[in-house]
Amino acid sequence: MRHSSNKLTARPLAGLIQALILIVATGHGTTAGAAGIELRGAGSTFSAPLYEKWIDAYQSIHPSVAIHYDAIGSGEGIARFDAETVDFGASDVSLSAAETAKIRRGAIQVPGTAGMIVLAYNLPGLAGPLKLPQDVYLDIFMGRVRTWDDPRIKTANPGLSLPHKNIAVVGRKESSGTTFAFTSHLAAVGKRWIEEGPGVGKIIDWPAGAMIARGNEGVASRIKISDGSIGYVEYGFARRLGLPVALLQNQAGKFVAPSQESGGAALATSAGQGLDNLAPALANPKDPEAYPIVTYSWLLLYKTYPSDHANAVKSFVEFGLDAGQPLAAELGYLALPPAVADLGKSALSQIK
Amino acid sequence: MAIQFALQDGKSLSQRPSIAAYVVDRAFFLAAGLGAFTIVALVAYILWEIGGQALPAVIKNGPQFLVNTHWNVQNQSFGILPQIWGTLYSSLLALLIGGFVGVTIAIILTQDFLPHQIAVVFRTLIEMLAAIPSVVFGLWGIFVVIPFIRPAADWLHDVAGFIPFFGTSLSGPGMAPAVIVLAIMILPTVAAISQDAISLVPYKVKEAAYGMGTTRWEAILKVIVPTASGGISSSLVLGFGRALGETMALAMLIGNANQISLSLFSPANTLASLLASNFPEAGQIERQALMYAALVLLAITLVVNVIGTLILAWTSRKIVKA
Numbered sequence: 001m002r003h004s005s006n007k008l009t010a011r012p013l014a015g016l017i018q019a020l021i022l023i024v025a026t027g028h029g030t031t032a033g034a035a036g037i038e039l040r041g042a043g044s045t046f047s048a049p050l051y052e053k054w055i056d057a058y059q060s061i062h063p064s065v066a067i068h069y070d071a072i073g074s075g076e077g078i079a080r081f082d083a084e085t086v087d088f089g090a091s092d093v094s095l096s097a098a099e100t101a102k103i104r105r106g107a108i109q110v111p112g113t114a115g116m117i118v119l120a121y122n123l124p125g126l127a128g129p130l131k132l133p134q135d136v137y138l139d140i141f142m143g144r145v146r147t148w149d150d151p152r153i154k155t156a157n158p159g160l161s162l163p164h165k166n167i168a169v170v171g172r173k174e175s176s177g178t179t180f181a182f183t184s185h186l187a188a189v190g191k192r193w194i195e196e197g198p199g200v201g202k203i204i205d206w207p208a209g210a211m212i213a214r215g216n217e218g219v220a221s222r223i224k225i226s227d228g229s230i231g232y233v234e235y236g237f238a239r240r241l242g243l244p245v246a247l248l249q250n251q252a253g254k255f256v257a258p259s260q261e262s263g264g265a266a267l268a269t270s271a272g273q274g275l276d277n278l279a280p281a282l283a284n285p286k287d288p289e290a291y292p293i294v295t296y297s298w299l300l301l302y303k304t305y306p307s308d309h310a311n312a313v314k315s316f317v318e319f320g321l322d323a324g325q326p327l328a329a330e331l332g333y334l335a336l337p338p339a340v341a342d343l344g345k346s347a348l349s350q351i352k
Numbered sequence: 353m354a355i356q357f358a359l360q361d362g363k364s365l366s367q368r369p370s371i372a373a374y375v376v377d378r379a380f381f382l383a384a385g386l387g388a389f390t391i392v393a394l395v396a397y398i399l400w401e402i403g404g405q406a407l408p409a410v411i412k413n414g415p416q417f418l419v420n421t422h423w424n425v426q427n428q429s430f431g432i433l434p435q436i437w438g439t440l441y442s443s444l445l446a447l448l449i450g451g452f453v454g455v456t457i458a459i460i461l462t463q464d465f466l467p468h469q470i471a472v473v474f475r476t477l478i479e480m481l482a483a484i485p486s487v488v489f490g491l492w493g494i495f496v497v498i499p500f501i502r503p504a505a506d507w508l509h510d511v512a513g514f515i516p517f518f519g520t521s522l523s524g525p526g527m528a529p530a531v532i533v534l535a536i537m538i539l540p541t542v543a544a545i546s547q548d549a550i551s552l553v554p555y556k557v558k559e560a561a562y563g564m565g566t567t568r569w570e571a572i573l574k575v576i577v578p579t580a581s582g583g584i585s586s587s588l589v590l591g592f593g594r595a596l597g598e599t600m601a602l603a604m605l606i607g608n609a610n611q612i613s614l615s616l617f618s619p620a621n622t623l624a625s626l627l628a629s630n631f632p633e634a635g636q637i638e639r640q641a642l643m644y645a646a647l648v649l650l651a652i653t654l655v656v657n658v659i660g661t662l663i664l665a666w667t668s669r670k671i672v673k674a
Contacts (some may be wrong), residue, residue, distance in 0.1 A: 076633055099407075168523035168619070173608070174633045175425075198426075205424035211525065211607045211619045214629070225494055226524030227502065 034054030037312045040068035043077020043090030045215040046178045046234045047113050047297040050333050051090065055326045060315055065312050066177050073215065075175020075202045076121070076336035081107075087313060088171070089300035090175025094204060106303030106339045108351070110309055110344040112280060112320055114334040116181050116258040117293040118245040120238035122223050123148065123163065129257070132251045134189045134292070140230060141186060142197045143207035143253045143281040145159030148228060148259045163228070170222045179204060182232045188283035205306055218253035231292075235263075252288035259291070263334040266290035271337040275347065294334070314348050321345050355550065387432070406643035407561035417644055418462045419457035425611050425627070430641040432648060434610045437619035442531050442606065443595035445616075450535035450595075451588050454542025455577075458584075461543075462550045463572055475547070482540035490604030493533040496525055497605075501532070505617050531616070533601050538591035545590060549583020550576060589660025596653055599624040623649040 012344045041051070048071035055067045064209045074091035081089030082103065090112065098321040100107040119137060121130060132140075136152050139145045145152060148162045174177045183200040186193040198204040204210060211229075213222040229247075235258045239246050247255040266285040270278050278296055285292065299320075305313055321344050325335040336344070369377070409417070413430060420431020457478065461471045505522035522528060553576050560573040577584065608629060609617020623645055634642055643648045 073633070138600045166520040166523065166618075173629060201426045203425045205422050205426060209609055209611050209613075209618065213608065222525070225498065226522060228523045 006236075013192075018168050023313045035065075037065045037089040037308055037313055039065065039067045039309065039316065040085075041067065041153055042072055042080045042086045043181060043300070044074045044092050044297055045071040045217065046092050046115060046176075046295075048094060049236060049318075049326070049330050049334070050113050050217075053327050053331065054316075054320045056324070057327065058319050061126070061238065061255070061319075062120055062315070065316070067316060071215065073172075074177030076145075076181070078300070079175040080088045084302075085131070086219075087305070087309060088317075090297065091300060092295050092297045093180040094296070094298050095300065097276075103209075104300070105305075106305060106350075108301050108347050109295040109298045110301060110317060110321070110347055111275070111297040111340055112317075112334055112344075113202065113328050114294060114336060115332070116263045116291050116334065117185070117232050117295060118235045118258050119230055119236050119248065120220065120223050120233055120241075120243035120245050122243065123165075123225055123265040124227060126162075126244070128159055128160060129244060130246045131249070131255045132246045134251070137246070137248065138186050138190045138193060141169060141171075142193065143169070143209060145211075165228040166209075167208040168229040169206065169224050170219050170229050170231060171204075171210045171212045172216075172219060172232075172327065175203040177194045177202065177217075177295070177297070178216060178232065178234060182293060183282050185293045234332070239332050248292050250288065250290055250292040251284050251286050252290075254288050256289070256291050260329055262289060263289035263294055264337075266292070266294040267283070267340070269315075269332055275340075275343050296340075301348075301351060303350055310351055314351055316324045317348060318345060354648040359607070364628050370419035374431070391404045399650070406640060409640035409644040410635070410647075413641065413644065417653040418648065421610070421612065423630075425635075425638055428637050430624065430638070430644075431628070432645050433590060434612050435621050435623045435626050435645065436648065436652070437612045438527075438606065439596060439624070439649070442527060442602070442620070442622060443532060443592055445527075446534035446538060446595045447532040447588060447592050450538040450591060451532065451542055453535070454521045454591065455546050455584055457539075457543045458550055459572060459577070462547055463568075463576070465625045478540050478543050481536065482544075485539070485643050486598065486600035487538055487604070489533050493601060493605045494525070494527050497529045498522075501528060509617060512570050516614040517616050519615040520618040525605050525621070526614040526617050527606065527613075528628030530602055530606040530620075533605055534595050534598060537598060537601065538594050541594055541600040546580070546584045547578040549587065552583065554578045582664050585663045586660060589656065589663070592656055592660075593632055593653055596649070596656065597624055599628045603628045623652075649661070 018209045031105065048069065049158070051069050055069060061065065069090075070086075077086075077089040077091050078093075078095065078099075080086045081091075082264060084105065090252070094109050095107065115151065119132060123130070130153075130185050132153070133156050136145060136150075139152075146167055147164060148167055149164045153162060165275060180202045181206060183193070183198075186197075187200045198207065211226070213219045213231075216233045216237045220233045220243060222243050223231050223233075223243055223307055224241050225239075233243075234264060235245070245258060247257050265287050266282065269285045269287050269290060270282050280298070282294055285311065301313060301317065304310070304344065322343045325341060328335045379627075409430070413420075417431055418436065419433050420429065421433045421434075422429060422431055424430070459464065461475055464475065502522060505518075505528060508518045509521045557579055558571060560578060561575040566574065600623050603625040606622060606625055607622050608625065609619035610621050611618070613620065627642055627646055627649070630638065630642055
């Protein structure tokens, strides 16, 4: 009698332990797989939603490779790539030749995707999309155009009744490739961004009054909760939160909405260049159909990897450049021009 | 008549403590001393550590750090005047609101305005406010307070926009929602300590006041509250200290904009929120500057506490004299 009651109390405990072991074992199984290759990446928040989708799709075909991606901003991504604590980095800014030379294991950069940086705003009750000329949005981010009913905004939007509200600019807090691409564009629009403004960089001191938030998602959600705000985010982030985006004037003087066509037109202007010249070519595209603020997002890879990692990295990036490209458009990114994707694929042969 | 302590057989009733009693007594003394010393040592160690890490920034930036208005990671030039301003401005406004409401609540709950049972319920509810996590206050501020005050803020800006306090339109996160949430957060501290202070006023004092023919309000405002003023002011100082150091809710609500503005509707920043939001990605030099900012926050808190203690000493001396 006593014996059996002991057994009764012991059984649930044993069951619990078994269940725990099972959880640990299966958990281990799904993350590392039988072969147990684990790749770690970190960086850009701009392209994070796409890379996460790639990882999901890739792992369903190759269950033996586990890939983790940390969306922590391009600056920190580059820092971790430099420190060799990751297997690949992701950045919206390409590394300079001097920077790649410092990497002990050697580095190559492959464009993973491209995207449009949009100016998302929050103006409840506005009928129709806002149009912003180049010098006006430059001055908004310099803190010189401070209210929505500023004459220069009114002139560009004759049909809209703009409220007498302060423009609440939202900027990025941490070191970010989106900031770099956006400030590079602003510098291409007007010299005063460098001479009198904060200049170009991954992390800049936004002119007085700008709210600063962390990550593309932080900026987007800050805009969402702030009336009269405007900020720069990757197109997909604005689309997911349902934020309206401004029609921006391009260098040819035409107001363009972000779309696959207008973004693709901008990318096409750079497609003839080699990998190293891609970024500068995009600062302010000349094509009259092109959306003005477009950037490539780069994958940073080492030239040498420990034995089995090399093949896993190659196969993952190749997958992204191939099967991953149609996924880009779904999320609001721009599929790479085939010529650029091919350049990327051929660069992969340097990895050993 | 002298009292005889000697027992009948000539031995004294008093005797030397036993060794065990002596050891326990000593051990207790040592343990208490050690506990007290640990606290002092801990504070000293924290100061030493923060000060040590801040030292390069202190040497490099000097007192300029306190008046420079830019936090520029790109040029590695740092200044925290907007954050000092935001910290003091938000805390003072929160103290104004939270202090007034807290003391009023303390009076109502202690001066028999409500039946005893209901007063107990109220007291428990207010104390429960202290148990709500800061991040919940932050979310509540974003999704409830901001939409709630927006119509009033828009109206004030339209009608009274020429007054600097309403000089900008409220976009979302900003000083006003931060202050309102902060006031609610310091309310339990202020209310609880003020209640204790007011209920410590001897009943005789109240009776004497009534006996002299005062009305209830006169008794409360002219006799009871002044008598309890020492405790009430220390409750305010503690509430202010809490407001200075509050981090998470403010980081979510204040808007993180490094600017100095009188406007209640514009975004600002505070020292604690600067520390919380910049530490994760800070490089070495920025981290040293952040440590310097932490040191300044510590100094501000210390000064506030010293002033509070002085007020307390001053008011209680006045009462003793009176």
